[in-house]
Amino acid sequence: MTSAADISTTLADQVKTAFSCRQPLRINAGNSKAFYGNTIEGDVLNVNAHRGIIEYQPSELVITARSGTPLNEIETALAENNQMLAFEPPLHTEHATFGGAIATGLSGPRRAFTGAARDFVLGTTVINGKGEILSFGGQVMKNVAGYDVSRLMAGAQGTLGVLLDISVKVLPLAEKEITLVFEFDQQTAHDQLRQWILQGHAVSASCFTNNILSVRLSSTESSVNHSISELGGEITDNNIWIQLRHQTHPFFTDNTRLWRLSVPPATEPVLQDHNQLIEWGGALRWIAGEDAIYEQAAALNGHATRYALHTNSDSDPFQPLGPTMLKLHRQLKQAFDPELILNRGRTYSSL
Amino acid sequence: MNSVINKNNFVQSLLKILPSQCVLHEAEDLAPYECDGLSVYRATPMAVVLPDNIEQIKTVLTLCHTENIPVVARGAGTGLSGGALPLDNGILLSLARFNQILDIDTENRTARVQPGVRNLAISEAASTHGLYYAPDPSSQIACSIGGNVAENSGGVHCLKYGLTVHNIIKLQIITMQGEELTLGGDTLDSPGYDLLALMTGSEGLLGIITEITVKLLPKPAAARVMMASFNDVATAGQAVSEVIASGIVPAGLELMDNAAIRAADDFVQAGYPRDAAAILLCEVDGNEHEVADELEQAKAVLKASGAVEISIAGDEQERLKFWAGRKAAFPAVGRLAPDYYCMDGTIPRHQIATVLTRIHELSDEYGLDVVNVFHAGDGNLHPLILYDANIDGELERTEELGGRILEVCVELGGSITGEHGVGMEKINQMCVQYNSNELTQFHAIKYAFDPDGLLNPGKAIPTLHRCAEFGAMHVHHGQLPHPHIERF
Ligand SMILES: Cc1cc2nc3c(=O)[nH]c(=O)nc-3n(C[C@H](O)[C@H](O)[C@H](O)COP(=O)(O)OP(=O)(O)OC[C@H]3O[C@@H](n4cnc5c(N)ncnc54)[C@H](O)[C@@H]3O)c2cc1C
Numbered sequence: 001m002t003s004a005a006d007i008s009t010t011l012a013d014q015v016k017t018a019f020s021c022r023q024p025l026r027i028n029a030g031n032s033k034a035f036y037g038n039t040i041e042g043d044v045l046n047v048n049a050h051r052g053i054i055e056y057q058p059s060e061l062v063i064t065a066r067s068g069t070p071l072n073e074i075e076t077a078l079a080e081n082n083q084m085l086a087f088e089p090p091l092h093t094e095h096a097t098f099g100g101a102i103a104t105g106l107s108g109p110r111r112a113f114t115g116a117a118r119d120f121v122l123g124t125t126v127i128n129g130k131g132e133i134l135s136f137g138g139q140v141m142k143n144v145a146g147y148d149v150s151r152l153m154a155g156a157q158g159t160l161g162v163l164l165d166i167s168v169k170v171l172p173l174a175e176k177e178i179t180l181v182f183e184f185d186q187q188t189a190h191d192q193l194r195q196w197i198l199q200g201h202a203v204s205a206s207c208f209t210n211n212i213l214s215v216r217l218s219s220t221e222s223s224v225n226h227s228i229s230e231l232g233g234e235i236t237d238n239n240i241w242i243q244l245r246h247q248t249h250p251f252f253t254d255n256t257r258l259w260r261l262s263v264p265p266a267t268e269p270v271l272q273d274h275n276q277l278i279e280w281g282g283a284l285r286w287i288a289g290e291d292a293i294y295e296q297a298a299a300l301n302g303h304a305t306r307y308a309l310h311t312n313s314d315s316d317p318f319q320p321l322g323p324t325m326l327k328l329h330r331q332l333k334q335a336f337d338p339e340l341i342l343n344r345g346r347t348y349s350s351l
Numbered sequence: 352m353n354s355v356i357n358k359n360n361f362v363q364s365l366l367k368i369l370p371s372q373c374v375l376h377e378a379e380d381l382a383p384y385e386c387d388g389l390s391v392y393r394a395t396p397m398a399v400v401l402p403d404n405i406e407q408i409k410t411v412l413t414l415c416h417t418e419n420i421p422v423v424a425r426g427a428g429t430g431l432s433g434g435a436l437p438l439d440n441g442i443l444l445s446l447a448r449f450n451q452i453l454d455i456d457t458e459n460r461t462a463r464v465q466p467g468v469r470n471l472a473i474s475e476a477a478s479t480h481g482l483y484y485a486p487d488p489s490s491q492i493a494c495s496i497g498g499n500v501a502e503n504s505g506g507v508h509c510l511k512y513g514l515t516v517h518n519i520i521k522l523q524i525i526t527m528q529g530e531e532l533t534l535g536g537d538t539l540d541s542p543g544y545d546l547l548a549l550m551t552g553s554e555g556l557l558g559i560i561t562e563i564t565v566k567l568l569p570k571p572a573a574a575r576v577m578m579a580s581f582n583d584v585a586t587a588g589q590a591v592s593e594v595i596a597s598g599i600v601p602a603g604l605e606l607m608d609n610a611a612i613r614a615a616d617d618f619v620q621a622g623y624p625r626d627a628a629a630i631l632l633c634e635v636d637g638n639e640h641e642v643a644d645e646l647e648q649a650k651a652v653l654k655a656s657g658a659v660e661i662s663i664a665g666d667e668q669e670r671l672k673f674w675a676g677r678k679a680a681f682p683a684v685g686r687l688a689p690d691y692y693c694m695d696g697t698i699p700r701h702q703i704a705t706v707l708t709r710i711h712e713l714s715d716e717y718g719l720d721v722v723n724v725f726h727a728g729d730g731n732l733h734p735l736i737l738y739d740a741n742i743d744g745e746l747e748r749t750e751e752l753g754g755r756i757l758e759v760c761v762e763l764g765g766s767i768t769g770e771h772g773v774g775m776e777k778i779n780q781m782c783v784q785y786n787s788n789e790l791t792q793f794h795a796i797k798y799a800f801d802p803d804g805l806l807n808p809g810k811a812i813p814t815l816h817r818c819a820e821f822g823a824m825h826v827h828h829g830q831l832p833h834p835h836i837e838r839f
Contacts, residue, residue, distance in 0.1 A: 057699075057701060058596055059592040059593070059595050059596035059700060059701060060592075060595075060699050060700055060701060061595060062699075082598055105540075105545070107540075111539060112539060115513070115517060116539065116540065118545055118548060119513065119516075119517050128792060132788045132792075133788075134788055134789045134792055135789065136789065138764065138765065138766055139699055139764060140697040140698065140699055140729075140730055140764070140765050140766055140769070141509075141510070141697070141729035141730060141731070141769075142505055142509070142514065142697050142726075142729050142730070142731050142766070142769035142770055143697060143765075143766035143768070143769065144502065144503045144552045144766075144768050144769065144770060144771075144772055144773070145766050145767050145768050145773055145777070145780075145781060145784050145785075146773070146781065146784070146785060146789075146793050146811070146812065147549055147552070147553055147557075147793055147796050147812075148503070148516070148548050148549060148551065148552055148553075149549075149792070149793075149796070151516070151545055151548035151549070152544060152545055152546075152548055152549045154545060154548075155540075155544070155545055156544055156545075160544070171600065172598035172599070172600065173598070175598075175644075194458075197569060198481060198569045199569075199572075199638075200569065200571065200572045200637065200638035201638070202637070202638070202641065219637075219638075219640075219641050220640060220641050220644035220645065221644070222640040222643070222644055223637070223638055223640035223641040223644065225640075226638070226640045262536075262538040262539060262540055262541075263537075263538055264459045264537040264538060265458075265459055265539075266456075266458035266459045280539060283538060283539045284539065301536065301537045301538070302536070302537070302538050303536065303538065303541060303542050305542070318542045318543070319542040321542060321543050324530050324531075324532060325532060325543065328526075328532065328546070328799065328800070329543055329544060331798075331799035331800075332544060332796065332799045334795075334799065335792070335795035335796050335798060335799045336792070336795070347543070348543075
């Protein structure tokens with residue numbers, strides 16, 4: 001393992017130079033999520049060496065670390081203190097970094113029940129497109145001084161700034177966590193799940209595929225035991241959530257051409273002729289297939305992302321933005337990165 | 352003279368495009384709008400505009416854009432930082448008439464509401480479905496959801512359930528150019544930048560919020576509160592960290608010092624231990640099993656952390672009684688002195704004891720009493736400075752003491768505002784929290800939304816010029832706090 005190092009000023013100098021000669025930069029860390037966005041041109045700005053946990057006091061429920069820190073290192077430190085990144089950042093390879101997790105803003109199975117990456121971000125230090133090092137937010141739970149730039153960075157995929165240091169809120173691990181499986185059709189699965197949530201059962205993840213509903217419960221011992229006796233179903237190990245989170249579940253290995261469909265959770269069964277897997281209490285639907293489903297997604301008040309694991313994409317994978325929205329995005333990009341050098345085109349070709 | 356002509360002309364222009372009942376311009380009609388909840392700042396706008404529909408908002412913004420007239424949005428006017436303070440050369444745009452709950456979607460557990468809807472009205476309307484809207488500012492009977500979004504408001508239950516930003520999913524806004532945009536969506540994420548997060552807490556500087564979709568949560572089956580008393584405030588502060596470190600996330604964890612305890616107990620007879628140096632109110636909620644388990648656990652931790660007495664509310668009535676004292680704490684403190692000034696800084700939890708000591712020292716230095724009652728669980732302080740505005744110079748000293756307290760918060764790794772916003776009030780302290788590059792970045796964001804700087808100008812983000820002037824006022828030991836800022 002490479003040791004901790006703060007290379008903020010080296011990175012900032014590189015950006016400054018690139019800014020003065022308008023040289024596009026491609027921000028690179030673990031490279032585990034290259035598929036999630038366009039292939040782009042540019043000199044590599046490698047943040048890998050900017051690593052290490054800067055501050056972690058378990059009683060603060062906050063960890064601050066450099067962006068190149070391997071996620072594994074962070075999760076190990078947290079687990080030693082019975083804590084976790086509650087947004088369960090997905091797609092670990094051993095190279096996946098903290099910065100990459102926040103920059104893509106992706107969240108795993110717990111998302112619908114405890115929150116997304118952006119919900120846990122408290123503060124960031126970033127390099128903007130002019131090579132300036134700027135800090136926003138902080139290590140405290142509440143901070144409304146100035147615009148919430150830190151949360152804006154989550155999911156911006158490095159197009160607004162190079163993440164240097166990030167503070168996120170962490171949560172305690174539950175005393176007990178188990179998985180129950182049931183055989184249901186889609187509508188019954190949805191209705192049951194909804195009812196259990198309303199009844200106060202501590203649901204922390206759900207998955208429906210091939211008429212099997214899997215539900216994770218996370219709470220105190222007696223609360224989970226009570227749910228087991230009330231809900232029935234069959235108890236299994238918790239492996240499925242690791243497989244879903246890192247997308248090693250057979251659904252993801254069998255179907256490499258996918259659409260990630262984000263819809264209101266109560267949306268009725270859709271695209272029934274496609275193989276699919278449903279997470280997040282109905283709000284996230286993985287649809288197997290090649291053909292674009294942007295129009296169907298829009299009609300459902302949702303949005304779609306082309307999601308071809310382990311392959312680089314060749315056109316904007318994300319739901320197109322309307323003209324007014326795109327204009328505002330461009331102006332915001334300009335505000336952070338006037339020469340458009342940071343990960344240009346990674347999310348949308350014009351950003 | 353010129354400004355009077357301008358005002359009259361502009362009011363005439365407004366009356367041409369809006370029904371007369373939507374435009375207030377006579378002095379006596381404008382008076383109620385001179386200030387928000389921070390009444391030490393006052394100004395009279397050229398006119399108050401009260402639109403009835405979205406089209407009218409667009410028309411007004413378009414006119415103001417063309418005529419270069421600043422616009423300040425106003426919800427219920429309960430803000431505590433002067434965010435809705437009018438500008439005398441601008442209009443105040445009141446969203447009060449947008450007071451409809453448009454839809455409650457029990458399937459998706461969301462509510463679509465207009466910005467002028469009161470915070471509490473949402474939970475009341477959702478209640479029949481067993482649902483509620485979690486963020487609960489103490490002002491919830493009065494404040495508007497639009498104002499909550501603009502301030503990213505919090506409440507007693509934010510420790511577990513998050514702030515406004517965690518509890519809304521979609522916004523409709525109108526930009527200063529009169530363009531309508533949807534930020535976020537009915538889904539758990541959206542393509543593009545997280546503009547929903549950026550808009551939340553932007554204090555009316557980026558756009559006018561015209562519709563909000565909030566998340567609704569199932570009402571917890573059970574909630575229990577316990578009260579732990581301490582012989583000194585520092586031990587109580589330390590106990591807060593111990594509770595969190597033990598792995599419990601309480602629904603609420605509030606600290607009151609002796610002055611607050613006595614004031615609240617005098618006011619509502621909450622049954623508080625009047626001789627305790629501090630009490631912690633710790634609430635846990637969830638299903639009955641979770642609540643029983645966590646209550647036991649929290650009790651053990653508080654005992655081990657030095658609580659001298661712990662009482663658990665036996666029933667719902669007693670629970671409400673415990674909370675009544677906390678909820679009435681501000682008005683109760685209001686009876687201790689002619690005036691009080693409410694501050695709003697945050698610090699990392701482990702600094703609670705230190706910050707309380709420092710506040711105590713500053714209070715002695717300025718000869719002004721400070722009462723502490725606050726959201727200890729998330730390190731959000733609300734020091735209440737007691738003063739008498741009728742004594743010459745006392746308000747100024749109070750403001751200076753408040754400013755010093757906020758600077759201590761920043762020094763201890765915290766922030767100058769946890770939930771009340773910067774507004775007009777903390778504009779100078781922004782220069783302490785951020786350097787000139789960071790402030791310039793904020794201005795660039797503002798420019799992306801509102802290039803002419805017409806939405807709530809002068810609030811929330813100070814100009815570098817202002818910071819330079821403020822800095823010059825605060826030269827300590829010959830050192831300029833912002834030597835890199837140009838001085839004009
Ligand atoms: C007794 C008391 C207790 C309080 N307790 C709490 C508390 O516990 N937690 C907390 O967070 N706050 C608290 N507050 C502060 C205040 O209630 C909140 O800031 C609240 O969110 C303000 O809402 P409002 O509708 O009154 O907004 P206003 O005061 O009218 O406006 C606040 C800001 O929002 C902007 N704004 C309002 N509506 C819109 C809109 N539709 N579009 C764009 N911008 C808009 C305004 O321009 C202004 O900058 C308290 C205040 C009082 C008086």
